[in-house]
Amino acid sequence: MERRNLFKAAAAATVITTAAGSAPAEAAPARFDADDPRFALAVLPDTQYLFDADSSDPAPLKETFAYLLQQRADDNIAFLTHLGDVTEHGTEQEIVLAGQTFTKIDGKLPYSVLAGNHDIDGSRDDQRGDSAYLRTFGPDRQAKSKTFLGTSKDGYNSAHLLDAAGRQWLILALDWRISDSGLEWARQKLQEHKNPAIVTTHDLAYADDSGKASLSGNGQRLWDNLIKDNDQIFLTLNGHYWPPGRTVLKNAKGNDVHVHITNYQDRYYGGAAMIRLYHFDLGRNRIDVETFAPWFLAKDPDKRTPLESETIELTGDVDRFSLEFDFDARFPAPKPAPRPAASVVDRHTAAYWRFDQAGLSVSDGATIRDLSGKGNHLTVRRLANSTADTLTVSGDHHVGAPAHASLRFDGGKGPDRGATLRTADNAPINSAKFLDGYTIEAFVKLPEPFVGDHAWMGILSWEGRAGDAGKHSGWSDLEPTCSLNISGERFLQYVLYSEVGDHNPTSWSHALPTGVWQHLAVVNDGQRSIVYVNGSKIARNPTQPAQGIATVGRPFVIGATSFDLKYGQGFYGWIGDVRITGRALRPAQFLPGGHYR
Missing domain, CATH: 2.60.120.200 (Jelly Rolls)
Structure with missing residues (x-):
């Protein structure tokens, strides 16, 4: 884990104060390069135990957000997606505190949030109507992001279009229980935006103790009615279940769909707002994945408790891995048209054949x-x-x-x-x-x-x-x-x-x-x-x-x-x-x- 010492100083800067004891001025947001062939997608699973009535502690999530902002340029972080169960009970108090914590990245890092069963009335689908969650994380808040494409009429499903690695990427953030009308809305977004697509939701797959993932009942419904027949979907991300896991399924065209479960709420400190970074590298045709806790990373190594040191980074086969992925083969980019000789010849040209x-x-x-x-x-x-x-x-x-x-x-x-x-x-x-x-x-x-x-x-x-x-x-x-x-x-x-x-x-x-x-x-x-x-x-x-x-x-x-x-x-x-x-x-x-x- 100490390979991350290069980033430790930047991460720790969030807790350093000036000599007078006041917090230092907040730095300007780091620049994201949309043309760089390497970029990262940050994934944040269930944070519910950090927003649990009177035992709430938003400090780990604040540190995670600070880390993402400070490292945005170095890791070229394009977007953050939360996988649901933001809170434990979905009460007004919990949701408002979570919403206040998210203001750290509002306008600085594009992100999506979706409702897990602990954030709303989990017995109903996305036609449930008003909720504290919807009032805090609904369309009004998301519309302020330049990646925002819109929500379904109910407000619980959202779509986002990212510019990264010289391409555009569609992210669908779907409710815990999407309705038939929600599915139709998602299919429409896929038709409108023929881009490589990632589906994020709360409940799609679960894993056994070896990390082998299988579709849940709700996941099978999403697979049959949305994912299987839309070849542009190449990755799905969900939380809800633990342990984490992954598998690869074949869609109707025989192409791979990578199905990943990310959830660490069963770990020390409710997962401590642990994140996953999916490092996309279109030059090497790879996606490199790492999982770590910025809150523990920011602490002085000599002062970390045993459990903090043990949980600072996860390196199991389902937490740290690489995927070979030929992006050009799966999603061929439009080829440049021939250019006339006049476009590449000027007065300095000595010869051109x-x-x-x-x-x-x-x-x-x-x-x-x-x-x-x-x-x-x-x-x-x-x-x-x-x-x-x-x-x-x-x-x-x-x-x-x-x-x-x-x-x-x-x-x-x-x-x-x-x-x-x-x-x-x-x-x-x-x-x-x-x-x-x-x-x-x-x-x-x-x-x-x-x-x-x-x-x-x-x-x-x-x-x-x-x-x-x-x-x-x-x-x-x-x-x-x-x-x-x-x-x-x-x-x-x-x-x-x-x-x-x-x-x-x-x-x-x-x-x-x-x-x-x-x-x-x-x-x-x-x-x-x-x-x-x-x-x-x-x-x-x-x-x-x-x-x-x-x-x-x-x-x-x-x-x-x-x-x-x-x-x-x-x-x-x-x-x-x-x-x-x-x-x-x-x-x-x-x-x-x-x-x-």
């Missing part, structure tokens, strides 16, 4: 035009031991590529198997030095499976022996002055002989994965080069000076790297759009645009 022109030919001698307008057109040329299938046009492409097409290269150590795209002998790019900086970009995908020996195959390069440029600092005077290659271990290698000085800085990436599109970028600011893969700076970028490219007037080439002006093998895989810009670009300015911030 793409492979989606109507009727594009890749036969020997065919021309692929430079769309920058600078005249750096490419000519197709196959190596000696190659066939028509060595180079073909493909519709495969990186999701962020402006062009929805690529070229499939089937090169190898044949020998002389592969294809090159070469500029003409008088193309401007051949002699460009880029002394003030440059950015070279390419989309690349390696085949899966990756068959054969393709060590040191070239993606792109400038022809010309380093020795002919007066450069002798590198591995060989016969290698080209600038090339982007892939090693036998699939490491990306950027080799440069700079124009100014006899320098040969070489950058190395991690092993590139197979079967997945990668965006590669080399950025030079006139002083040094930095290589990026998918908008992320790689580790091995030398600090050695790198001003300009020691070009010698020979062609620029896509699909291979020469040695001593000869080509022994070609690239193996797909190459998409290639752009060269005469200045250093930021990741946000790369071809994928908003994919990299």
Whole structure:
């Protein structure tokens, strides 16, 4: 648990007072980043024993709320959902005290609340009419949240739409006993908002002592009449029962629905307002779950009682776990439309090639035009031991590529198997030095499976022996002055002989994965080069000076790297759009645009 010591100071700040003994001024709400692919959903189960007549103690819940506000930016907490049984008896006194406690997060953290059987007349469904709960936590209060979509006519069921990880997520907070009209309302919300959806309610599933969950009677009704036939529902959360548990059910389309019970009222201090954080990570396709008590976390470790120390974090299989979840496969995001060349070309663009022109030919001698307008057109040329299938046009492409097409290269150590795209002998790019900086970009995908020996195959390069440029600092005077290659271990290698000085800085990436599109970028600011893969700076970028490219007037080439002006093998895989810009670009300015911030 002490891994949370990083957060202890922030959490403890809620109980620190000034030297004069007064409470410190409350900090502004932490910023939530709706575009970050990682965010958290906070889940708060039954707090009823903290609001129990004259034995009520809201301190643990106040500390939980303080923690969520203080950690909102660090954990990127999007929303809090309470699972019902806010109070023990649902009396005016208990409900009002709970409502006063919730003012801590009103307007600062979006949240939902739903009625458990202890908050209202549990013998009736959501058509029960007025109650202290409804007057305190009903539509009037919830309407102040920007995530609020509305309630059913009775006011006991609410819907919320979150913006998180660049998507929208629907949360349904359903009454302890939802009526048929309430179910119809919930189905309508699912039809209106075709977003990934989470159903929260008080009673849906219970678990045995091993943590294996099963639907309750009410849960079966919800499954049959709402969850099973609405594929957008992928997660359900409920309290009411203990012990906690989980299971996975298959819906009508055969897709997984994760069913989780969260309730700790049987634990020390009625659960002490213990929370669960569901950490959604769309980059890793995972949901990581942790359960802990901020009230105990905020206490001085040396002063925690044995039961506080024992309950500070729960790490059993039903309390701390991870789920593999392919969000794009289950909920495909709309794919960007192709972007015209004009949208990614400006006065700094030195060359731009793409492979989606109507009727594009890749036969020997065919021309692929430079769309920058600078005249750096490419000519197709196959190596000696190659066939028509060595180079073909493909519709495969990186999701962020402006062009929805690529070229499939089937090169190898044949020998002389592969294809090159070469500029003409008088193309401007051949002699460009880029002394003030440059950015070279390419989309690349390696085949899966990756068959054969393709060590040191070239993606792109400038022809010309380093020795002919007066450069002798590198591995060989016969290698080209600038090339982007892939090693036998699939490491990306950027080799440069700079124009100014006899320098040969070489950058190395991690092993590139197979079967997945990668965006590669080399950025030079006139002083040094930095290589990026998918908008992320790689580790091995030398600090050695790198001003300009020691070009010698020979062609620029896509699909291979020469040695001593000869080509022994070609690239193996797909190459998409290639752009060269005469200045250093930021990741946000790369071809994928908003994919990299």
